[in-house]
Structure formats: C-alpha cells, structure tokens
Amino acid sequence: MIVPDISQNAVAVADHYDELDPIYRRVWGEHVHHGLWETGRETAAEAVEALVHTVGERLRLRPGESCVDIGCGYGSTARQLAGTHRVRVTGFTISAGQARYAAEHPEPDVDIQLRDWLSNGLADSSANAAWAIESSEHMVDKPRFFAEAQRVLSPGGRFVICAWLAETGASGWKVRHLLEPICREGRLPSMGTREEYEAMARAAGFTVTGYEDASRSVARTWTICAFRLVKALLVDPEARRLALGARNRSSFLGIPRLILAYRTGAMRYGIITLSKPEEP
Template sequence: MIVPNISQNAVAVADHYDELDPIYRRVWGDHVHHGLWATGRETPEEAVEALVDTVGDRLGLTPGQACVDIGCGYGSTARRLAVTRGIRATGFTLSAGQARYAVAHPVAGVDVLVCDWLANGLADASVKAAWAIESSEHMVDKPLFFAEAHRVLAPGGRFVICAWLAGTDASSWQVRHLLEPICREGRLPSMGTREEYEAMATAAGFAVTGYEDVSRRVARTWLICAARLVKAVLVDRETRRLAFGGRNRNSFLGIPRLILAYRTGAMRYGIFTLAKVKPA
C-alpha cells in the first residue's frame, strides 16, 4: 500500500473538494471521474457516461432496486443510473459543496448526504447494489470501506469499484516520484494494488467475480483535463486564484504526474466486480 509522507484524512479530503469545487466542475465536469473510451472517437462527455453505464451493466441493475453511491461527488452517476435503470440511490459525499450542487439538480429517487461512508448509519442488508467510482482511494480505513459495503448489502448484492491502483511492480523511483506525490497532492490516504484490493474484499466476505484493467482506455482523461485547466487559468480569475494561491494548489501538480504514471505503468485503473454470497 502506498502511503503519502503527509497524512491525509477525511477533513483534508472534504476541504480539497470544497475549495476546488469551481475548478472541478470546469475541468472535470459534473461526474468528476475518468472517461472510458472504446473507439477513441467518443467525446469526453460520452466517455464519462460510458464508464457509468459500464458500472450499471456490471451491477446488473433492475428497476426499483435500492442502491448506494459511495463517494458520489455531485450525484451525477446516481442521477444517470436512476434515469436510465430506474433504481433508487443514496449518495454519500464528504463535501458540502458537492452536496449543494446535487440538491440544486434533483432527480426523483436520488438523495445525497454529507456523511462519511465509514460511519454511514445504514441498516444491515438494506441495499441491493453499491458502487464506488474513484472514491475508495480517499478512504482512511480501506478494510472498513469494504466491510461496511458488505454489511449494508443484501445477500446476492453486487459491489462495483472503479479504482486508481498502484502498479504491482512499481519501482522505488515510481513510488517516490509519482505515486507517493499523487497520493499527497490528491488527498489520498493510501493507494493499493489490485492484489491488495482483492485481499481486502475477500477478507470482508466478498467473492471477487470480475476484474478489468482499463488503464489504456481511461488515460487520455488527463490530457483533456490538463488542456482544460490551462485554458481556465488563462481566462478565469477564480481559477487562477485557486491554482496559484489556494490551500490545495499543490493538487494541480498531480496532473503531469498522473499522465506519466499511466504511460509508465506505475499506476493502473481497475474495475472490480464483487458479490455478497448468499448463504447456503
């Protein structure tokens, strides 16, 4: 597990997203996660929605199911799946700024709460499906992240995780100059490998039913974000203020590191499909 040399916690994660809220929506858009390209001809918006639809397919969602979006950001994934699959979803975010945006863009069947997933308060076996798109990285206690998902899922329920992962064979140079700084600058308390994620999932009681490495299909996200950020800095005063004078300004250093981390294989992007096995 890669751990940053400056400890990150839930307060730091919330502050990061609250302060940089205007930049995130300008640079990343409402979904705040990678796009998934199949042909390379998709627009960034189409690629982002393709990742959401891939998660919905792996979950096997059916109308009326109660679901949870762990680390829901602006609630856009939950809204899309509510509209396209007919599910009901409760989203959890640490960011009050993200929750305000979600409330201002309501969709029937979707609720967004400002609440730490590690203390979510949901009843045992109360939901049929759960997903976490690029939020597990922000969890201070990753074994508890898995354990809580297992607890709230009903038997037979599925859990899909899209995660930034450390390459299994990352060199000491890659850890020191790419992965550790990415964790520190991105407010990630830790970054695990595929093998560590699967071990934590199994320890929590899940069966690992699928895994796909889609690193090559998502990596261009960062070139797009870099271009958007440069443009925003040039034309928008608030972006310049946050990028050069904000508390979280060092976060922007992570973009070139992320581009290089993907190109060198130091970092991977994986989609896990887990199942809570029904008792015999």
C-alpha cells in the first residue's frame, strides 16, 4: 500500500473538495471522475457517461432496486443511473460543496447525504447494489470501506469499484516521484494495488467476479483536464485567483505527474466487480 509522507484524513479530503469546488466543476465537470474512451472517437462528455454506463452494466441493475453511491460527488452518476435504470439511489459525500450542488439539482429517487461512508447509518442488507467511482482512494480505513459495503448489501448484492491503483511491484523511483506525491497532492490516505484491493474484498466476505484494467481507455482524461485548467487560468481571472491562491493548489500542479504515471504504468485504473454470496 502506498502511503503519503503527510497523513491524510477525512477532514483534509473534505477541505480539498470544498475549497476547489468551482475549479473542479470547470476542469472535471459535474461527474468528477475519468472518462472511458471505448472507440477513441467519443467526446469528453460521452466518455464520462460511458464509464457510468459501464458501471451500470457490471451491476446488472434492475428497476426498483435500492442502490448506494459511495463517494457520490455532485450526484451526477447517481442521477444518470437512477434515470436510465429506474433504481433508487442513496449517495454519500463528505464535501459540503458537493452536497449543496446536489441539493440544487434534485432528481426523483436520488437522495444525496452529507455523511462519511465509514459511518453511513444504513441498515444491514438494505441495498441491492453499490458502486464507488474513484472514492475508495480517499477512504482512511479501506478494510472498513469494504466491510461496510458487505454489511449494507443484501445477499446476492453487487458491488463495482473504479479505483486508482498502484502498479504491482512498482519500482522505487515510481513510488518516490509519482505514486507517493500523487497520494499527497490528491489527498489520498493510501493507494493500493489490484491484489491488495481483492484481498481486502475477500476478507470482507465478497467474491471477486471480474476485473478490468481500463488504464489505456481512461488516461486521456488528464490531458483534457490539463488543457481545461490552462485555458481557465489564462482567460478567467477569478479561476486564476482561486487556483493559485488555494491551500490545495498542489493538486493542479500534480496533473503532469498523473499523465506520466499512466504513461509509465506506475498507476493503473481498475474496474473491480464483486458480489456478496447468497445465503445458504
């Protein structure tokens, strides 16, 4: 497990997203996660929605099911899946700015809560499916992240995780100059490998039913983010003031590092599909 040299906690993660909220929506968009280029001809918006569509397909969502979006951001993924699959979604975010934006864009059957997933308050076996798109990285206690999902899902429940993962056996220079700084700049308490994630999932009681390395299909995201950020800094004085004066501005300086981490294979993007076993 890659751990940054400066400890990160939930308060730091929430502060990161709250302070950079206006910039993130401009650079990342409302989904705040990678896009998935399946043909290479998709627009950035289409690629972002394609990733959400892929998650929905892996979950095999059925109308009327109760679902959980762990680390839901602005609620855009929850709204998209609730609308296309006719499911009910409860989303969790620790960012007050994200929760406020979600409240300003309500959707039937979508409930966004300002609450830490590690203390979610949901009843045992109360959901049929759950997903975590690029939020597990921010979890201070990753085994508990898996344990809570296992507790909340009903027998036979499905769980899909899209995660930034460290290369298995990454060399020392990749850890020192790419992975550890990415954790520090992105407010990630830790970054695991595929093997570590699957081991934690199994320890929590899940069965691993699928894994896809989508690194090559998502890497273009960071080139687009870099272009958008440079454009915002050049043409928008307010964006420039926010980005350059922010306590968390190192996150933007780390974009070239993320591009290099994908190109060298130091960082991987995994889509992990899990299931909770049926009761005997």
